[in-house]
Amino acid sequence: MDAYLSLWETYGGQMLSTFWTNLQLTFWAAIASFLLGTLLALMRISPVPSLRWAGAAYVNIFRNTPLTIILTFGVLVLFGVFRVTLASDFNLNFFRIAIIGLTIYHAAFFCEAIRSGVNTVPLGQAEAARAIGLSFLPAARIVILPQAFRGAIAPIGNVLIALIKNSTVATAGSVAEISGTMKVMMEFRPDVGIPIFLTVAVFFVIVVLPVGMLTTYLSKKLAVAR
């Protein structure tokens, strides 16, 4: 116990600050990948075959590529080879590149979650929208997507939860985040490895559990009555 407390004194601040990094990665990547995922879902349900094809190709490529590989590519190739610079500060640059990597990957999953929501909307809704003279985009924006989002809250929540946890993979993109801190601590004091592990696990549970409960609650409360 004493060993753990002294370790906490040394590393506690770093744990909190790196975990804060995870939350920031999640926040920005969630917004960006939700928007990109919505765009991809629109492409996949659009009347234009080439857009449908491109949307499907995107999803199939990035959903099936390990996130570690995407984030490693970001730092070693985008930065290492092409010198992609999104911030003059070294660490901020990696942070932003990691957000892009997380976004690219999770957009594929948000797309599929939203598409599952589109499948809860009866075909007649789109037909009625077309019949009053709405073209594809207005029909999607006003009639289809609002119902699709409400029908997809649970799967969207699942993607968000995966994203929170996957933010730890940003270590592969040279971002100082909580799993990196944990690794350092465990290497320094393997004897208190279990308490360290439990501490980090609790951090995540504290964040993930309410997200899960909230989305379960909202998916019932906001379900479209038919």
Add this chain to the structure above:
Amino acid sequence: MNATDTGRGAEAAGPVVRMEKVNKHYGPLHVLQDIELEVARGEVVVVLGPSGSGKSTLCRTINRLEPIDDGSIYIDGVKLPEEGKALARLRADVGMVFQSFNLFAHKSILENVTLGPIKVKGMKKAEADKLAMELLTRVGVANQKDKLPAQLSGGQQQRVAIARALAMRPKVMLFDEPTSALDPEMIQEVLDTMVGLAQEGMTMIVVTHEMGFARKAADRVVFMSDGAIVEQAAPQEFFTNPQSDRAKDFLGKLITH
């Protein structure tokens, strides 16, 4: 309120709907075969025929919810465009009432009716609200305006669907079995609304199994079988003196039921 008072300027003199040699296939199935149909302004055409004869498909090609393989369809003299903005504009002139109502499930009754005028025609909200309340009053559901569709009975939902279509001031209204999904006690209220529309001079194409409506409101009955228009006549003539064997067979089955 008058259904023919559409607020448009001079209207073309020809038929409101004209179908010329329209063909459509679903794979090997030739679902519409050389369809020729003209519907005059103010005319009420009832389409009859056995299940699977292509009645719904015919209806749905008129506002291009289903594309056709060849032939042409004209709405008020204008050929139906292939896709895009022009098609959307023309669709606004063709009201459609579906068997399953298809009210926008996440919008209130009032919003269901105002959505088209506001988003398609750019009408001001206050003006659209006023129009919608007039129409909802006319179909007898004005007191439900703030509810969601799922809170209404089927008959009420279908009357809202009629109001929603009317709000676009259509040149023609299509009805695809508007009472088939309704409980028996709600059929009449919807039919009454439709008879009212017919009497006010709305141009209507109605697919239905309600022979009473056909006798009472139709100017012409079009009988379809296996994707073709087999015969057409005034209702009295069709019901008392059908020409084709298929029509006789169809009417015979109705009576024995």
